[in-house]
Amino acid sequence: MAAKRGATFRRRELGKELRKLREKRDLTIQEVARELKFSHSKLARVEIGENDLPRVGAEAMRAYQPSFVFGFFQTEAYARALYQLAKPIDETTTEYVDTNVQLRMxxxxxxxxxxDPVKLRVIMDESAVRRMVASREVMREQYAEIVAMGELENVTIQILPHDVLTYRTESNFxxxxxxxxxxxxxxxxxxxxxxxSDERSDVLRTIxxxxxxxxxxLPPAHTAGFLKKLTTEWT
Incomplete structure (x- = not known):
């Protein structure tokens, strides 16, 4: 049963939560799909876990990742390394790993x-980029990918250093x-x-x-320099 904690299970759980929100607002699939500007069949697939809402409906996203490189920034090699490390723990298959790496890409x-690319702002804790999950070569490649993503006009990336006294949370959101x-x-x-949750109090607290x-x-302009410095540590 451990394998159910993987990406497919998580999409299903997310779909259930989103369906509850829709029903709480007394909205039909057609009404929500119309607002999101895609077909009701797409939204139906979201609610049964075959797709994820951020991929098909978001206009802007703000994210925090304390543990690993944020998913949209991961290279194929880095993502595969994460799934391979978890494979014996979650009792997943090679097919499962291949499928989820492809979906992530x-x-x-x-x-x-x-x-209309999504506007994205991401904060990653220093631990997320320092944590070694693969070979030095893979880590160097990963840093270069983050730098490249940060050059996109719609993407802003910041690193939260270890030595800063500030609020932190252990959960990614x-x-x-x-x-x-x-x-x-x-x-x-x-x-x-x-x-x-779409409860105003939950959203405002997270904001x-x-x-x-x-x-x-660190300011977004310092992200590339920080990662390039890390790259020298992996040589």
């Missing part, structure tokens, strides 16, 4: 597409903004649980968390 299109008529939601990921860490993190 496809999600990059959300921020790299030429038409994503604040997702949709159209003006749909409330923003916050998705919080923990080891074996995922929660989604305060994000803003506190944003204000304490």
């Amino acid at each position: 496809e999600r990059k299109e959300l921020i790299t597409r030429s038409v 994503v604040l997702i903004d949709f159209s003006e008529t749909l409330a923003p939601v916050v998705q919080i990921d923990q080891w074996n649980t995922i929660s989604v 305060r968390r994000f803003d506190a860490m944003r204000d304490s993190a």
Whole structure:
């Protein structure tokens, strides 16, 4: 049963949470899909866990990642290393690893597409980029990829250093903004649980968390230099 804690299970749990939010607002699939500007069949697939909402409906995202490189920035080699390390623990298959690595690579299109790319701002704790999950070569390649992603006009990346006295949270989260008529939601990921909320108090609390860490993190212009310095440590 441990394998159910993988990406497929998490998408299903996220779909359930999103369906609860829709039903709480007394909205039909067609109404929500129309606001998100995609077909109701896509939203239906989100609710049964075959797709993830951030990939198909977000206009802007703010995220914090304390442990690993943020998913949209991961290279194929780095992502594969993460899944391989977890494989004997979660009792997953090689096919599972291959499928989820491919899905992770496809999600990059959300921020790299030429038409209406999602506006993304990410804060990564220093631990997330320092933690060795693969060979030195893979880590160097990963740092270069983060730098390249940070050069996109719609992407802002900050590093929160170890030696800064500031608020931190151990859970990674994503604040997702949709159209003006749909409330923003916050998705919080923990080891074996995922929660989604559009409650104003939850969203505002998460915004305060994000803003506190944003204000304490290195300026975006310093991210490339920080990572290039780390690169020299892996030579």
